[in-house]
Amino acid sequence: VTGVQTCALPILTPTITVAAGSGSTVTYGSSTSTPSLSIGGLIDGDTLASATTGSLDSSLSSYTASGAGFIPVGTYTLTLNGQGTLASSLGYAISVTPGSTTLTVQPKAINVSGLTANNKVYDGTTATSVSGTAALQGSGSTTGDGKTYSGDIISLSGTATGAFADRHAGTGKSVTLSGLTLSGADAGNYRSEEHTSELQSHSFISYAVF
Numbered sequence: 001v002t003g004v005q006t007c008a009l010p011i012l013t014p015t016i017t018v019a020a021g022s023g024s025t026v027t028y029g030s031s032t033s034t035p036s037l038s039i040g041g042l043i044d045g046d047t048l049a050s051a052t053t054g055s056l057d058s059s060l061s062s063y064t065a066s067g068a069g070f071i072p073v074g075t076y077t078l079t080l081n082g083q084g085t086l087a088s089s090l091g092y093a094i095s096v097t098p099g100s101t102t103l104t105v106q107p108k109a110i111n112v113s114g115l116t117a118n119n120k121v122y123d124g125t126t127a128t129s130v131s132g133t134a135a136l137q138g139s140g141s142t143t144g145d146g147k148t149y150s151g152d153i154i155s156l157s158g159t160a161t162g163a164f165a166d167r168h169a170g171t172g173k174s175v176t177l178s179g180l181t182l183s184g185a186d187a188g189n190y191r192s193e194e195h196t197s198e199l200q201s202h203s204f205i206s207y208a209v210f
Helices: 195-203
Strands: 013-019 024-027 038-041 057-062 074-082 093-097 099-108 107-108 113-117 130-136 157-164 175-183 191-192 203-204
Touching: 013 074, 074 093, 093 099, 113 157, 113 175, 130 157, 130 175, 175 191
Parallel strands: 013 093, 024 099, 107 191
Antiparallel strands: 013 038, 057 074, 074 099, 113 130, 157 175
């Protein structure tokens, strides 16, 4: 009978790696409106929140939240200085690479409603008059719904004028609006769409009759 030999296998400690992520660009009001860190090394479905306690030594450019509570339009820098008080509760080693990353927040596009471009007889120009009262829609819930967010202070002013896409006779012609201005404490977080479906769907230039 031969003897039984035993040997010790090394136990490798998994390592959580943390570094500044790549820069990102989001639309105002996005749920991901925060600079991201690059996290690696987690296993078995663990997350940074479930595998660690404490916090990293990091700082974010200062800002004043909008009326709706979001990070306003601009570019912000997240600086990762070190491990801070971050510790593993599940036996991970932790490796932190200092660095910085940026977040750029772009304005949300909002629609102008209540306007109708008036039809006209061909006169060689693109200009057209606009009827109705310009208005913004509130209670926005997503970045692509064309509405302002509740809590933001924003208003619309000015006299709308229109210009057809070209001067030629035709139907269903798109119309570009001008003359309207967004104002208010949170106006810089939005941009108004130049076209509305109402203007595009019904406007036409007819041939002149002599």
